[in-house]
Amino acid sequence: MARRTPARTAVPAAPAVVWQAGLPAHGARTWVILVGAAGLPDAAKDAGERLGVDLERLLEALTGTGFSPGAGRVAAYPLLAGEITQVVLAGAGDGSPRDLRHAGAAIARFGRGHDELTTVVAEGIDDAGLQAFAEGVVLGSFTFHRKTVDPGKPVAGRIVLTDGTDTDRDEVVERGLVIGRTGCLARELATTPSNEKDPAWLAARATELAKANGLDVRVWDEKQLAADGFGGILAVGQGSVRPPRLIRLDYTPPGATKNTPYVVLVGKGITYDTGGLSLKPRESMVSMKRDMTGGGSVIATMAALRDLGAKVRVTGLVCAAENMPSGTAYRPDDIVRHYGGRTTEVKNTDAEGRMVLADGLAYAVEELKPDVLVDIATLTGAIKMALGSMLYGGLFATDDALADNLVEAGFVSGEQLWRMPLPVEYADYISTPVADAVNSSKGPGSITAALFLKNFSGGLPWAHLDLSSIAESPRDEFEYTLGATGAGARLLTTWLTSPNPTAGI
Incomplete structure (x- = not known):
């Protein structure tokens, strides 16, 4: 049937x-x-x-x-x-x-x-x-x-x-409405239950929004992903009967030239996360319909760029898969080859977000060659341990100006960031004699995850947003509603539609 x-x-x-x-x-x-x-x-x-x-x-x-x-x-x-x-x-x-x-x-x-x-x-x-x-x-x-x-x-x-005055403030109000709708759209995508939402659904929704908002769109299905070598996305998605997708959205501002700054966003799009063979406890699985918050925020951001007159070129990549246990699921001790050839030894199939993001980052570096590269994900529980809940998201960056610009956008948008370190001394935690890195290890979990992803950034100005700490509101409070917050959409939209988002980078 x-x-x-x-x-x-x-x-x-x-x-x-x-x-x-x-x-x-x-x-x-x-x-x-x-x-x-x-x-x-x-x-x-x-x-x-x-x-x-x-x-x-x-x-x-x-x-x-x-x-x-x-x-x-x-x-x-x-x-x-x-x-x-x-x-x-x-x-x-x-x-x-x-x-x-x-x-x-x-x-x-x-x-x-x-x-x-x-x-x-x-x-x-x-x-x-x-x-x-x-x-x-x-x-x-x-x-x-x-x-x-x-x-x-x-x-x-x-x-x-x-x-009560005669002042015309329509333009200011309209910008606020668009950014608010961006946050709501990201929430809607994250809140949609996973019996409705799978990678194909997310790709179809992104395609709809692209057509409505003047974006170019391309979607890779599982056969195209295999042909092009997206091993990380395929590995995570192979345990599900609902196959993975890679979604690419492109925005080009009017009058763009070869000197127009170019930003690539890469979002984690895990439409449901059981942990795979490294199965999560029941309580930890309950909210995992929102494990594609990063990808949903990328889609929502891309949909707002034309209305807000963004002046930079932007590509959004959403690496979408469902992480399920089955006889075809990827296993601990597997070695996965990512886009571009780098290899990862799997130690925990529940560290799947970095596996799919690695493919997106590698593709961006090799094929798109942007000026700035940013990935966004609900990546680790460790960031909650470091920063608590509903106050700050984690920011890792290789460029101080990029970090400063994102922190400022977080303050303006109300989705605040706290910069975390990227110490080279911790690189040994993700080393292995049989592959270029392992996907999970002992040590400070959010930092080692960021170090894993840094290896795929190609030396570009790069930032990694780990927003697990602000992705789920425990109650209706302030601007939030009980459940998924759509974390990152307002932040990215505010940053990319500021007068000069790449200033100083």
Whole structure:
């Protein structure tokens, strides 16, 4: 019987978010007033007159019942007369982009089931803060389910933003919305269950997005992978009845020349990871539908480059496979030959991410010859031991300027990075007398994994992002939703669409 092809999953729903110059003449039935540490915004007086409410007294009263302007705090007050039915005070924290992103997400969650909200922000909010607020609105709207009963309230239909002035801020808001949607798309890809999502599904989804966003696309199937020598991807995927794929997406900016900087991204696309013959415990296997977060973030980033006017050439490579145990699975003690000829002795089939990434990196070096090479993966549990959860992702880099540019993009996007060392003294941990390296060893696991991958970077300016530490949120909090975070999509998009992402490299 032919296997049914899973239906396409739609991009997650989000409210229509628009900027309004001046207070709207006819606002929504619910108005939200953003309150910062300095108090109410200047436009609150005019808004209060429109609402028929003394907002200063309301703030004082609600503060007395426990409300504070901390980012993400929300308090609603019903109005008993007039067309406007309630006013909501929402905390903006210290007014930083980080706190405003959290505030936007909180307002989006509050807005579920509403047709429209009018939101008054502080006059003089800078571009970074307004962009982050718009990102938060989209990210806080994210939901994913396959329920047929009680699916929950829908996202707000429309959210109007205004600071009460005549300033036009549409472009800033739109950038925030695109970056927010990039994060949501990466979450959607990571959250899709693996009975729907296999390497072929991921390739089909990437192809759809490429066609919709002006990208060139090529997909290698298992026969083409074998013919071209992608031994790492084939080894990891050979235990599954659902064969591997290599996905290539290409973006070229208008007016590009031979001097236009060229960046290649390589993403881990393990659509399910049992550990293979080195089988994971049940508890460790539960969230492994999201082990393609790196590859999903590459796809989501590539889909945003045209809309945001990226000025660099970018190729995204997604190395997709399903790591399963079977009679055809690769084994501990196998020796695998990667693209380009380098060999790896397998000691742990659950160290599969570096096996597929190695092929992608080697292909990029030999065939594409970029100026900058970056790989991204949920690669090791060791990075969680080093950095904890939901604060920093791990960054390894051979170029200081590249590291600095990525750290800055992480700070701006809210997906923060902490640079880790690449000490040559640890290279002995991955040495073996029978191959060029082993894929797993004793010692500091995230560092030895990075050293393994460094051997495939060809001496190019290279960075490795190990984001296992920020890939899974334990609860609905700030801009995150319980489950996969889509880590890396906002970071990469922010970096590649900055004015000069390769500055100093």
